[in-house]
Amino acid sequence: MREFLLLIRSEEEPKANLSPEQMQQHIEKIGGYLKKLTEEGRMKSAQPLEMKGTMLSYKNGQIVDGPYNETKEIISGYYHLLAKDLDEAIAIAKQDPRFDEGIWRMEVRPIKHVEGIN
Amino acid sequence: MNNPNFTTSNELTSHFFRNEYGKLVSVITGYLGNAYVETAEDIVQETLLKATEHWEMKGIPENPKAWLYTTAKNLTLNVLKRKKYQRDYESLANQKPEMDETGFFSDELIEDSQLKMMFSCCHPSISENSQIALILKILSGFSISEIANAFFSNEETINKRLVRGRLQLRKIKIDLSQKFDVDKRLEAVLKTIYLLFNEGYFPANKNQVIRFDLCLEAIRLARLLEESTVVGNKTDCSALLALMYFNASRFASRVSDVGEIIDLKEQNRSKWDSKLIQTGMWYLDKITLTKTITKYNILATISANHCIAETYKKTNWAQILSLYDQLIILEDSPITQLNRSVALAEVKGTQVAISTLETLGEESDIDNYFLYHFTLAELYKANKAFAKARFAYNQALHLAKNPRDKELLKKKLDELVLISPSQLS
Numbered sequence: 310m311r312e313f314l315l316l317i318r319s320e321e322e323p324k325a326n327l328s329p330e331q332m333q334q335h336i337e338k339i340g341g342y343l344k345k346l347t348e349e350g351r352m353k354s355a356q357p358l359e360m361k362g363t364m365l366s367y368k369n370g371q372i373v374d375g376p377y378n379e380t381k382e383i384i385s386g387y388y389h390l391l392a393k394d395l396d397e398a399i400a401i402a403k404q405d406p407r408f409d410e411g412i413w414r415m416e417v418r419p420i421k422h423v424e425g426i427n
Numbered sequence: 428m429n430n431p432n433f434t435t436s437n438e439l440t441s442h443f444f445r446n447e448y449g450k451l452v453s454v455i456t457g458y459l460g461n462a463y464v465e466t467a468e469d470i471v472q473e474t475l476l477k478a479t480e481h482w483e484m485k486g487i488p489e490n491p492k493a494w495l496y497t498t499a500k501n502l503t504l505n506v507l508k509r510k511k512y513q514r515d516y517e518s519l520a521n522q523k524p525e526m527d528e529t530g531f532f533s534d535e536l537i538e539d540s541q542l543k544m545m546f547s548c549c550h551p552s553i554s555e556n557s558q559i560a561l562i563l564k565i566l567s568g569f570s571i572s573e574i575a576n577a578f579f580s581n582e583e584t585i586n587k588r589l590v591r592g593r594l595q596l597r598k599i600k601i602d603l604s605q606k607f608d609v610d611k612r613l614e615a616v617l618k619t620i621y622l623l624f625n626e627g628y629f630p631a632n633k634n635q636v637i638r639f640d641l642c643l644e645a646i647r648l649a650r651l652l653e654e655s656t657v658v659g660n661k662t663d664c665s666a667l668l669a670l671m672y673f674n675a676s677r678f679a680s681r682v683s684d685v686g687e688i689i690d691l692k693e694q695n696r697s698k699w700d701s702k703l704i705q706t707g708m709w710y711l712d713k714i715t716l717t718k719t720i721t722k723y724n725i726l727a728t729i730s731a732n733h734c735i736a737e738t739y740k741k742t743n744w745a746q747i748l749s750l751y752d753q754l755i756i757l758e759d760s761p762i763t764q765l766n767r768s769v770a771l772a773e774v775k776g777t778q779v780a781i782s783t784l785e786t787l788g789e790e791s792d793i794d795n796y797f798l799y800h801f802t803l804a805e806l807y808k809a810n811k812a813f814a815k816a817r818f819a820y821n822q823a824l825h826l827a828k829n830p831r832d833k834e835l836l837k838k839k840l841d842e843l844v845l846i847s848p849s850q851l852s
Contacts, residue, residue, distance in 0.1 A: 324479055325472075328570030329444035332479045337439070339483040357484045386484055 312353070312420040313398040315388040320381045322360070323412040338406035346390060346401070354389040382414070395419055437487040442640075444475055446647075447492065448568030451499050453540035454532050456565075458503060461547065462597045464565065466506060474499040496528035503531075539603060541566065542655055545648060546601045546609070548592070549616040557592035558619045559626070560585055567644045577641055578626065579829075603657045610659050616652065617667050617723070620645050624671050628678075639678055646671050653710075665710045666723035672707030673730035676700040688835055692739045704734045725754045744773035761793035765802060777810045797826035801836065808843065817843055 327335060346352040360383065363374050392398035398417050407413050448471050455467035477498055478491070488494050548561040563569040569577070575585045603609060627641025649671065653664040680698035681689055711727055729750050736742035751767035764787050772780035784803050788794040804819035817840065824836040 322476070324476055326570075327479075328573050329448045329472075329475055329568040330442065330573070331570075332475050333439060333442075333444040336479055336482045336487070340486060343484065344486075355484045357480045385480075 310391040310393065311398075311422065313388075313390050313392055313395075314418050314420055315390065315398070315402055316384050316416040316418070317386045317388070317407075318382050318414040318416060319385050319412060320383075322385075323410060327410075335407070335410070338409070342404065342406055343388075346388075351391045351401070352388065353391065355386070357386040358384060360385070437489060437491070439487055439491060442643075443491065444478075445568035447495055448472075448475065449544075449566040450537045450541060451495070451532070452565050452568075453544040454536055455499065455503050456544065457536070457540045458507070461599060464593055464596055468565065470502045470506060471499060473502060493528060496532045500528045500531040538651070538655060539657070541651055542657060543601050543603055545616055545651070546603075546612055547596055547599045549612070549619045550595070550599045550601075551615055552599065553592050553595045554588075555619070555622065557588040557595070559623055560588040561592040561596070562619065562623065562648070563641075563644070564589055566648065577638060606657070606659050609657055613652070613658060613660075613663065617649070617663055620649050621667060621671075621723075623648075624674070628674060642671065642675050642678065646675065662714050662717045662719060663721055663723050665713045666721060666727045669707045669710035669714075670723055670727035670730055672703045672710065673727065673734050676703035676707065676734060686831070687838070688831060691733065696738070699734065707731065707734070720753060720757070722754065722757055725750050725757070742773070744770050748774045761787060761791040761799075762796075764791075765793060765796075765799055768802060768806075772806055772809070777806045781806050781810065795826065797823040797828075797832065797836075799823075800826065801839075804839070808846075813843060813846070 324332065324335060343352060343355055365372050366375060367373075390398070390401065392401060395417070398419070402415050402417050405413075405415065408415075451471045451474065452464070452467045455470055456464045459467055474495055478495055482488070482491075544566055545562070548565065549558050553561070560574055563574050563577075564571070571582050571585050571589070574580075575582045578585070601608075601612075624642050624645035627638045627643075627645065646668065649664060649668050652658050653661055653668055658664065676699050677691075677694065679700065680694040680696070683689055707727070708731065711731055714724060717724075729747050732743050732747050732750075748767065748770040751763065751770055754763055755767065765784070768780045768784050768787075771783060781803065784799070784806070788799065788803075793799045800819045800823035804816045804823060807813070807816035807819055820836055820840050820843065824833060824840070827833050827836060
């Protein structure tokens with residue numbers, strides 16, 4: 310099993326315009342998906358990220374706040390999971406019910422692992 | 428493993444978000460004032476959004492209600508601290524932080540605020556259209572697009588109704604401690620709830636679920652009134668609840684698998700929901716001892732008669748007819764006359780019913796209503812007057828607006844063609 314980091318990206322907040330009923334359905338759908346992955350022992354961690362925070366850069370010899378991304382896209386959460394290979398991780402990511410609502414992007418990245426060193 | 432919540436499985440009760448939305452908006456509007464109802468709506472939408480962000484990843488907490496109330500309380504206090512409210516609500520903002528969320532959103536306050544909101548939304552100064560839109564948006568937590576969907580309307584129209592309604596809300600002050608005021612205004616509230624129920628009761632092909640939700644919402648709101656301590660005379664609340672439970676029991680049998688509407692005559696009675704019928708009977712029993720006969724009382728008893736009848740033919744039509752006769756004394760409207768004619772046909776024969784309806788058509792403007800022609804057509808057909816039946820079905824088809832109704836009428840016309848030639852031979 311290899312480790313993967315799945316970064317959930319969206320522009321602004323796709324859930325902001327959902328109705329209360331749709332929000333509840335969203336929680337129940339995603340919850341069911343994560344519960345299944347947790348029970349299978351694949352999900353090591355799933356966390357939402359606050360919409361606030363900062364971007365630190367090294368510029369002209371010092372650390373500064375910013376610059377921020379040019380686009381409005383923001384990482385709103387991540388999954389840390391186990392899969393056989395990249396293909397399987399992608400297959401798992403595609404099953405995330407949030408894609409039913411469109412407007413989401415997900416970055417699937419294998420966590421680097423070098424035999425004998427890590 | 429840092430997802431402990433997924434190992435326990437807390438679940439949300441159905442429509443939890445929607446119901447909590449109504450409670451929270453009502454209470455927060457109480458703190459901010461009616462003029463800021465939209466701010467309250469925004470606060471609660473943000474509360475639910477925060478909950479969604481956390482719960483989708485971390486699972487549903489042990490006590491989801493307390494989670495929402497704490498978040499909503501903090502957001503409300505932040506708003507109260509902002510300048511534009513400070514002059515009026517300074518003392519409130521200063522005194523509330525010590526209150527925990529159970530005090531901020533106490534059961535008593537939730538009940539009172541919801542009732543106050545219900546009476547405000549149904550105030551006679553607000554148009555009927557806006558009343559229903561306000562109730563659904565504020566008390567029932569429907570989104571604008573969900574309301575538009577349920578009413579075959581568009582978001583712009585619904586939003587206009589809400590904007591106009593909110594403007595009126597600013598001027599309304601309801602004092603629930605005045606029993607006289609409450610009972611006087613109750614009629615208008617019940618009327619709006621019944622309208623809401625009827626909006627949901629007409630089945631549609633596409634949004635069947637959301638329309639049944641409207642019926643359930645109407646029932647939930649009526650129960651708030653029936654169970655409240657501020658309403659003095661609850662006869663009409665109980666009667667309306669009985670009526671709505673009886674009608675709701677037939678919901679599943681009223682539409683075929685392909686979405687066509689099914690007449691009471693042809694419904695599969697085994698599909699009627701006996702639990703809902705029992706609940707209806709329980710409410711009807713509560714008011715059997717009251718002496719006053721009201722509209723909802725009569726309508727509920729008529730519906731009960733249908734619920735307990737084994738078949739359409741075995742229905743106690745004589746009693747239903749006498750109930751309609753009583754109803755006409757209270758409220759003589761062409762619609763009531765039209766409904767009465769169905770019972771009249773069963774008791775006194777189709778010819779009597781036809782003559783009554785023909786006279787009614789000449790004396791009122793009910794002949795602009797497609798159901799008038801539809802009812803007449805059915806009676807003509809039963810009387811084997813096929814040419815007249817065809818003409819009446821066509822009139823109904825011409826007047827019907829809803830595609831679903833048009834489809835049913837076309838089907839009826841086709842059936843007529845199949846029957847009538849054999850009658851000639």
